[in-house]
Amino acid sequence: MARTSPAATVDRHPVDQMLPVGQLLLYGLQHVMSMYAGVVAVPLIVGTALGLPFADLAYLLTAALLVSGLATLLQTLGIWKIGARLPLVQGTSFAAVASMLAIGKDAGGGVAGLQYIFGAVLVAGVVGFLLSGVFNRLLHFFPPVVTGSVITVIGISLLPVAIRWAGGGQPTAESFGAPANIGLAALTLAIILLIYRFLPGFFSRIAILAGLVVGALVAAALGKADFSRIGEAQWFAVSTPFHFGPPQFAAAAIISMVIVMLVIMTETTADILAIGEVVDRPADGRTVVAGLRADCLATAVSGGLLNSFSASAFAQNVGLVAITGIKSRFVVAASGVILVVLGLFPKVGAIVAAIPLPVLGGAGLALFATVAASGIRALGRVNYEGNNNLIIVALSIGMGVIPIAVPTFYEHFPSWFQTVFDSGISSAAVTAVLLNLLFNVGRSGTPREAALVAESPTVGVTPDYDVPGGVTDARDTDDDARAAPPHRSESRPEH
Numbered sequence: 001m002a003r004t005s006p007a008a009t010v011d012r013h014p015v016d017q018m019l020p021v022g023q024l025l026l027y028g029l030q031h032v033m034s035m036y037a038g039v040v041a042v043p044l045i046v047g048t049a050l051g052l053p054f055a056d057l058a059y060l061l062t063a064a065l066l067v068s069g070l071a072t073l074l075q076t077l078g079i080w081k082i083g084a085r086l087p088l089v090q091g092t093s094f095a096a097v098a099s100m101l102a103i104g105k106d107a108g109g110g111v112a113g114l115q116y117i118f119g120a121v122l123v124a125g126v127v128g129f130l131l132s133g134v135f136n137r138l139l140h141f142f143p144p145v146v147t148g149s150v151i152t153v154i155g156i157s158l159l160p161v162a163i164r165w166a167g168g169g170q171p172t173a174e175s176f177g178a179p180a181n182i183g184l185a186a187l188t189l190a191i192i193l194l195i196y197r198f199l200p201g202f203f204s205r206i207a208i209l210a211g212l213v214v215g216a217l218v219a220a221a222l223g224k225a226d227f228s229r230i231g232e233a234q235w236f237a238v239s240t241p242f243h244f245g246p247p248q249f250a251a252a253a254i255i256s257m258v259i260v261m262l263v264i265m266t267e268t269t270a271d272i273l274a275i276g277e278v279v280d281r282p283a284d285g286r287t288v289v290a291g292l293r294a295d296c297l298a299t300a301v302s303g304g305l306l307n308s309f310s311a312s313a314f315a316q317n318v319g320l321v322a323i324t325g326i327k328s329r330f331v332v333a334a335s336g337v338i339l340v341v342l343g344l345f346p347k348v349g350a351i352v353a354a355i356p357l358p359v360l361g362g363a364g365l366a367l368f369a370t371v372a373a374s375g376i377r378a379l380g381r382v383n384y385e386g387n388n389n390l391i392i393v394a395l396s397i398g399m400g401v402i403p404i405a406v407p408t409f410y411e412h413f414p415s416w417f418q419t420v421f422d423s424g425i426s427s428a429a430v431t432a433v434l435l436n437l438l439f440n441v442g443r444s445g446t447p448r449e450a451a452l453v454a455e456s457p458t459v460g461v462t463p464d465y466d467v468p469g470g471v472t473d474a475r476d477t478d479d480d481a482r483a484a485p486p487h488r489s490e491s492r493p494e495h
Contacts, residue, residue, distance in 0.1 A: 155372025
């Protein structure tokens with residue numbers, strides 16, 4: 001019997017492979033450590049700006065971890081037609097921070113501000129869930145020339161975060177850029193690179209985790225790590241529904257958050273397509289819709305019941321999957337379990353939170369740059385001969401870099417415009433889609449023969465098939481067989 005188990009899993013896609021429990025927990029912890037700072041940053045920023053006391057701040061933090069864990073489990077394991085069933089980590093979205101701060105301050109700050117934020121988040125999540133099916137019909141507008149550009153900008157937009165971490169936090173801080181901070185970041189990065197170079201196999205798969213642990217230990221020895229908050233944290237806490245009171249609703253707040261939700265859905269679509277490329281299971285229309293449903297449902301429950309904010313896929317963890325080669329969605333599900341535990345035991349989470357920012361910055365440089373490299377790899381499969389794909393890539397990346405390089409560039413524009421274009425990711429996505437429509441798609445909605453991009457939609461082929469990479473999901477074999485021309489499989493070789 002012992003020999004039949006491996007044979008039974010030979011034909012399983014790496015995404016669906018179940019690893020031993022020890023490896024699941026170890027690799028899952030690596031995912032948590034790479035995204036933990038991003039999860040806790042949003043509640044800390046919003047709570048501090050609204051003037052909440054430390055106890056309420058701690059409660060928001062616990063709620064964010066719990067919701068991130070539950071949303072990650074929903075996304076990776078799936079229920080019915082909800083969840084992409086890909087290795088995607090869910091967390092609180094930075095895209096909504098500016099709008100939430102405006103909503104909270106307009107409501108007078110404090111707990112009252114939170115109630116209006118939660119109300120807007122709840123409605124935005126419901127609206128997004130109802131609209132998620134529309135994205136299934138938009139996938140054929142996302143050929144590699146579009147997705148490659150967006151994925152590249154995702155990586156570029158994350159790099160400044162890693163650079164700020166490496167410098168010690170905010171550039172306005174007195175110690176920012178101190179040699180000790182940059183040295184810690186460089187040491188962490190060097191450890192990761194040395195492990196990749198000299199310790200292949202299992203050790204290379206935990207290189208990020210090892211770099212973070214060693215970097216934190218060195219920082220503690222140098223007195224650069226602050227563990228005082230571990231003692232302040234509670235041993236056990238549960239985020240109960242309506243802890244801050246029932247959600248409140250205001251039309252302006254809801255409209256603002258719905259716009260943000262559409263931006264988050266655009267970014268999540270790009271992340272789903274990106275992870276599909278990384279794990280060699282290109283996301284079809286059903287997968288994208290299922291992933292968006294998980295995103296929006298988690299957002300609605302988060303704001304309506306569990307005292308947290310909008311949820312979205314974390315691009316940095318896409319980079320971690322790419323750099324480690326661990327494609328199993330059950331590894332990311334394990335990270336969801338760890339996040340739930342951290343949300344229930346704040347003292348355990350405080351230990352992870354004690355990792356100094358420069359150490360996170362060293363690991364982040366490797367992770368986030370890998371995302372950009374994945375986009376460049378996708379762009380390498382685009383056909384640039386006899387078409388305008390080069391200008392599409394150039395302007396999409398250029399527009400995406402504007403808010404990254406100069407965050408105040410659009411500050412005099414209307415708020416709705418800023419909501420969309422203050423995000424480099426959404427700027428690149430909107431630009432790439434519109435330019436692809438202009439140059440590569442005719443008025444009838446089908447691509448022009450003279451301007452076809454590599455692996456772009458073909459007349460007579462269903463949108464579910466036409467995804468980056470050109471590999472059909474096994475669930476859609478019957479549909480594809482009915483819709484595709486007989487020679488299709490010969491023109492789209494397996495990678």
